[in-house]
């Protein structure tokens with residue numbers, strides 16, 4: 001991945017030196033080997049903080065909203081899934097196209113940091129990563145590792161149909177082959193086979209574990225309301241109590257709010273501390289299509 005990192009830094013430096021942008025939002029090495037952190041670079045000297053590899057799971061697109069009214073332009077580093085979020089933000093008039101420079105990086109998948117951290121020697125420093133097709137190799141100052149994609153990658157990456165960004169001004173790295181996955185919505189189809197009572201019991205079990213930390217909402221590039229209904233106090237739409245009934249209201253309301261707009265970036269699912277499978281809830285658009293055979297009589 002060193003070639004891509006170098007190219008990223010060069011492109012970011014050029015944009016800042018030529019004053020085409022005032023800020024570059026990208027990935028930087030985190031405090032742990034298997035994690036990256038967002039970095040906000042405002043000078044050419046700062047570009048050495050940029051990195052790239054299989055630990056760049058975060059979707060940085062949502063940060064663009066913070067700069068929509070700030071003077072100057074912003075560049076953002078995006079993967080294929082993140083690029084769909086940029087389109088969402090543009091379509092929703094959350095950002096202006098001429099204010100953003102999109103640096104797209106073809107992505108061969110992202111590893112689940114928790115699984116990698118469990119294998120790597122604590123305190124090891126990252127030296128290099130490489131994509132070997134079926135696996136990623138990770139070189140550290142405490143030894144070298146190989147992580148099979150099938151077992152260590154995020155689920156959303158195993159069925160990813162946009163490894164290349166769908167929108168970009170600058171592309172860094174080589175375009176990757178695109179695959180289609182029939183099983184992409186397999187879990188949703190499985191849910192659809194259940195009876196109403198079974199579905200209700202399934203989601204009751206999931207929602208009862210929700211902490212209402214709102215991480216899923218905060219990370220979502222579709223949830224861009226200045227004041228979310230769940231933070232509104234007058235009137236208070238949902239109480240602060242975490243119980244099944246209030247949690248269900250939160251999830252059903254949010255599902256309706258993102259219906260037909262969710263880009264299936266998988267971030268809500270990834271950040272949930274309780275492993276609630278939110279992609280199953282938001283993936284398909286309940287209000288996005290009309291079918292003459294719809295069972296609802298009023299339709």
Ligand code: SF4
Pocket residue numbers: 209210211212213214215216217271272273274275276278
């Ligand atoms: S991130 Fe998970 S625990 Fe937090 S509000 Fe969302 S579903 Fe609930």
Ligand code: SF4
Pocket residue numbers: 216219220221222223258261262263264265266267268269278279282
């Ligand atoms: S609902 Fe989840 S998967 Fe859909 S856009 Fe928001 S964060 Fe991404």
Ligand code: SF4
Pocket residue numbers: 217222223224225227228229230253254257258
């Ligand atoms: S949950 Fe609804 S009200 Fe809250 S930020 Fe998302 S879209 Fe807006």
